[in-house]
Amino acid sequence: MRSTQSxxxxxxxxxxxxxxxxxxxxxxxxxxxxEHTAGELAAVVGGEFRISRTAVSKHLRILRDxxxxxxxxxxxWRWYRLTSAGFEHLEAVVxxxxxxxxxxxxxxxxxxxxxxPLAGFTRPVPRKGPGRPPRRGRRGSQVxxxxxxxxxxxxxxGS
Numbered sequence: 001m002r003s004t005q006s007x008x009x010x011x012x013x014x015x016x017x018x019x020x021x022x023x024x025x026x027x028x029x030x031x032x033x034x035e036h037t038a039g040e041l042a043a044v045v046g047g048e049f050r051i052s053r054t055a056v057s058k059h060l061r062i063l064r065d066x067x068x069x070x071x072x073x074x075x076x077w078r079w080y081r082l083t084s085a086g087f088e089h090l091e092a093v094v095x096x097x098x099x100x101x102x103x104x105x106x107x108x109x110x111x112x113x114x115x116x117p118l119a120g121f122t123r124p125v126p127r128k129g130p131g132r133p134p135r136r137g138r139r140g141s142q143v144x145x146x147x148x149x150x151x152x153x154x155x156x157x158g159s
Contacts, residue, residue, distance in 0.1 A: 015090040018066035023049045024059050028068060028082065035081040 019025055026045055030036060038060065042053040060080060063069040068086030072079050 013062065013066045015066060015068075015086060015093055018062060018068060018086070019090075021059065021062075023051060023056070024063055027056075027059060027063060031069065031080060031082045035079050038078040038080060041080060 019028070023045055026048065027041055030041060030044060038057065039053075041060065042056040045051070045056050045059070046053060060069060060071070063086075064071055064080075066086055067083060067089055069080050070083045072081075
């Protein structure tokens with residue numbers, strides 16, 4: 001089983017966050033077939049999702065920052081291709097989640113205290129709902145009467 005320590009945290013974005021957008025997943029799907037130019041990607045993805053070339057360019061930048069895509073310049077063209085670094089990071093995150101899931105304690109309190117890092121955590125503020133007393137805030141209550149709009153006096157109170 002892989003550990004998350006094997007992959008350095010070089011990426012500023014969580015891989016799930018990078019793949020959350022359908023247009024980015026479509027770009028990954030297209031790039032799985034091989035290297036493509038930014039113009040080709042913008043034409044296909046822009047047409048399917050009705051987004052501008054600038055928006056496709058931003059999606060490509062996000063994928064590049066997340067480590068899924070690499071770019072190389074060739075005269076006036078920008079060629080994009082998939083890299084393994086982003087997928088390795090994604091696999092490490094999934095392996096970490098799978099490891100936590102396999103160690104899950106369920107409803108066994110004794111086992112939960114041993115394996116769950118948040119077992120001893122108590123919530124400092126109770127959640128809203130039953131058992132919490134209703135508390136009215138200070139918002140929306142006026143302590144002074146509103147200022148009347150007088151054309152001669154402006155917004156200040158007349159004396």
